[in-house]
Amino acid sequence: MQDIILEARHINKQFHDPVTVQVLTDITFSIAKGEFVSVTGKSGCGKSTLLYILSTMDTDYDGDLLIEGVSMTGKNDAALARIRNEKIGFVFQFHYLLNEFTVLRNVMLPGMKLNKYSEQEVEHRALERLKMLGIEHLAHKMAYRVSGGEKQRIAIARALVNDPFIIMGDEPTGNLDVKNSEMVFNIFQQLAEEHNQTLLIVTHDQGFAEKTERIIEMEDGKILRN
Amino acid sequence: MNSKLILGIAKSLLLARWRQTLVAAVGVTFSIAMFITLLSFMNGLNDMLDGLILNRTPHVRLYNEIKPSENQPVNMSSEYRGSYNFIKSVKSGISRKELYDSGPIMQAVKADERVLGVAPKLTAQVFFNEGTIEITGVINGIDVEEESRLFNFQDYVTTGSAIDAKNVSNSIILGKGLADILVADIGDVVQVTTAQGERFSLKVVGYFQSGIQEIDKVQSYASIGTTQKLLGQPANYITDIQIKLTDLAMAPVVAKEYAQLFGADAEDIQTANAQFETGSNIRSLISYAVGVTLLIVAGFGIFNILNMMIYEKMDSIAILKATGFSGRDVNRIFLVIALSIGFFGGLLGLLIGFGFSVIIDNIPFDTAALPTVKTYPINYSPVFYFIGGFFSLITTYFAGYFPARKASKVDPVEIIRGK
Numbered sequence: 325m326q327d328i329i330l331e332a333r334h335i336n337k338q339f340h341d342p343v344t345v346q347v348l349t350d351i352t353f354s355i356a357k358g359e360f361v362s363v364t365g366k367s368g369c370g371k372s373t374l375l376y377i378l379s380t381m382d383t384d385y386d387g388d389l390l391i392e393g394v395s396m397t398g399k400n401d402a403a404l405a406r407i408r409n410e411k412i413g414f415v416f417q418f419h420y421l422l423n424e425f426t427v428l429r430n431v432m433l434p435g436m437k438l439n440k441y442s443e444q445e446v447e448h449r450a451l452e453r454l455k456m457l458g459i460e461h462l463a464h465k466m467a468y469r470v471s472g473g474e475k476q477r478i479a480i481a482r483a484l485v486n487d488p489f490i491i492m493g494d495e496p497t498g499n500l501d502v503k504n505s506e507m508v509f510n511i512f513q514q515l516a517e518e519h520n521q522t523l524l525i526v527t528h529d530q531g532f533a534e535k536t537e538r539i540i541e542m543e544d545g546k547i548l549r550n
Numbered sequence: 551m552n553s554k555l556i557l558g559i560a561k562s563l564l565l566a567r568w569r570q571t572l573v574a575a576v577g578v579t580f581s582i583a584m585f586i587t588l589l590s591f592m593n594g595l596n597d598m599l600d601g602l603i604l605n606r607t608p609h610v611r612l613y614n615e616i617k618p619s620e621n622q623p624v625n626m627s628s629e630y631r632g633s634y635n636f637i638k639s640v641k642s643g644i645s646r647k648e649l650y651d652s653g654p655i656m657q658a659v660k661a662d663e664r665v666l667g668v669a670p671k672l673t674a675q676v677f678f679n680e681g682t683i684e685i686t687g688v689i690n691g692i693d694v695e696e697e698s699r700l701f702n703f704q705d706y707v708t709t710g711s712a713i714d715a716k717n718v719s720n721s722i723i724l725g726k727g728l729a730d731i732l733v734a735d736i737g738d739v740v741q742v743t744t745a746q747g748e749r750f751s752l753k754v755v756g757y758f759q760s761g762i763q764e765i766d767k768v769q770s771y772a773s774i775g776t777t778q779k780l781l782g783q784p785a786n787y788i789t790d791i792q793i794k795l796t797d798l799a800m801a802p803v804v805a806k807e808y809a810q811l812f813g814a815d816a817e818d819i820q821t822a823n824a825q826f827e828t829g830s831n832i833r834s835l836i837s838y839a840v841g842v843t844l845l846i847v848a849g850f851g852i853f854n855i856l857n858m859m860i861y862e863k864m865d866s867i868a869i870l871k872a873t874g875f876s877g878r879d880v881n882r883i884f885l886v887i888a889l890s891i892g893f894f895g896g897l898l899g900l901l902i903g904f905g906f907s908v909i910i911d912n913i914p915f916d917t918a919a920l921p922t923v924k925t926y927p928i929n930y931s932p933v934f935y936f937i938g939g940f941f942s943l944i945t946t947y948f949a950g951y952f953p954a955r956k957a958s959k960v961d962p963v964e965i966i967r968g969k
Contacts, residue, residue, distance in 0.1 A: 402876040409874020420869040424566035
């Protein structure tokens with residue numbers, strides 16, 4: 325087997341408010357480096373919840389999560405933030421850019437936070453990512469002045485800026501028209517094929533999922549098909 | 551690097567909503583400006599009112615009080631030492647008001663390094679005669695030069711010259727109120743009858759105005775020599791020795807020491823003018839209370855605006871957290887926002903407060919009662935500016951503390967899922 329970079333072991337999660345609901349039941353799987361994985365399932369099957377657990381943002385669960393073989397259980401807020409910053413890139417359904425900043429600053433933010441490269445280097449890397457996604461010309465526009473499809477591509481550029489081990493997407497195409505969805509998928513595919521980038525995308529778009537290498541299908545908090 | 555990034559984010563968030571930021575900062579600016587103006591003005595007034603009395607009051611006064619002797623003869627008798635002695639109807643003895651050995655005492659006091667200066671004084675009760683009317687008054691015999699040096703005597707001589715009291719023989723400086731009653735112009739001669747029944751003619755060389763009308767209606771000043779002549783006393787006759795110390799706070803200790811050393815009564819300024827200090831303290835207290843209240847109100851303004859900002863920026867906070875900013879980073883961002891509002895608002899407030907103080911300082915304030923005061927008094931003590939600056943940072947810190955903590959606890963999952 326290839327390098328395992330993300331592993332979920334017997335993850336259970338319950339929502340307690342207002343009544344206790346079992347959301348995830350005994351989720352166990354792993355993702356190897358370079359895999360392009362999609363998680364599908366109907367609304368409310370727990371796929372987003374799973375993603376937030378895998379992304380370390382949600383720490384309220386039973387079971388164990390290993391990123392590069394290191395357990396995430398019991399780590400504090402700052403340590404988890406550091407891991408998210410360094411190893412995980414995010415793309416959300418809604419763009420979630422910071423409107424107060426230019427496109428370039430938005431892409432640079434995680435890089436600046438990582439504090440591994442100088443400001444010039446981070447800027448250079450950010451511009452490289454933007455160029456790769458064909459949106460270099462937007463770099464100095466304010467974030468709220470660009471279109472929806474462009475925003476999603478900027479978000480992908482931001483996810484890439486720290487060379488993460490894995491990119492996680494929560495319905496990254498859910499809010500886009502067909503043309504833009506296509507474009508985003510192509511970008512993901514290109515990343516997977518050309519850069520050997522690991523991707524884990526949650527989507528309810530069957531068409532999108534079927535084009536990926538591996539599909540994890542979920543229902544009622546359980547893995548139906550892997 | 552990290553703190554630079556946090557500062558940069560805080561700055562962008564601040565400038566993105568610059569109108570709100572401005573409103574918050576103006577609140578701080580206004581309260582700090584008022585705080586500074588209020589305290590400067592209040593303390594200026596305090597200093598002026600204190601100066602009215604305290605500058606002219608000796609720190610320690612040596613004199614002989616007329617009082618019954620504490621050692622009655624029967625108590626000194628060895629025969630009755632063991633018994634209880636009841637003495638009825640004790641009267642004050644024929645004690646002199648004069649200070650014994652005033653010359654050596656003054657020399658000894660002058661040699662004390664805690665003492666700034668010594669001025670002798672004697673007082674004479676007299677009647678001023680204006681036609682058939684007799685007006686009671688007091689003539690203070692003073693050493694004009696020392697009195698001017700230590701107690702700013704010349705400042706209160708509004709018409710004529712203080713030193714003429716020394717240079718012109720048989721001259722007098724009348725209180726303004728007294729002069730008005732006597733209708734005495736400068737150069738006129740007033741008739742004076744002493745308690746012993748002697749009549750004298752004294753030439754008016756100036757008017758004296760203390761700012762306290764009751765004093766001006768009764769008091770007048772002459773040289774020591776002239777007053778001694780009025781009383782028919784020799785040149786060493788002195789009833790008071792006024793002492794000014796380098797440090798006012800030492801007055802009670804020095805007074806006690808001198809009373810014992812020279813066998814005279816000694817009164818210190820704190821005992822003589824206790825009410826003035828109380829008044830000043832309460833005025834200061836009120837101005838501090840008002841200033842701090844203003845700041846707290848401004849603090850609530852900042853608190854509100856930051857709270858609103860956090861609700862508005864929930865998405866941004868969530869994304870910052872998702873991309874690797876920890877709760878502490880977010881907390882710091884919002885604290886920096888609060889503190890920079892406090893810092894810049896406060897700084898501007900200090901400048902505006904200074905400006906207001908200067909303006910007030912230049913408003914004419916002419917009052918007949920206060921001859922030395924031409925404009926409203928202001929105290930430019932840097933202490934107020936330190937306190938103002940310090941308080942603006944403290945209040946904004948606390949105003950930012952709770953919103954920032956709230957922001958740091960934002961759960962990104964909830965925000966992102968909620969969409």
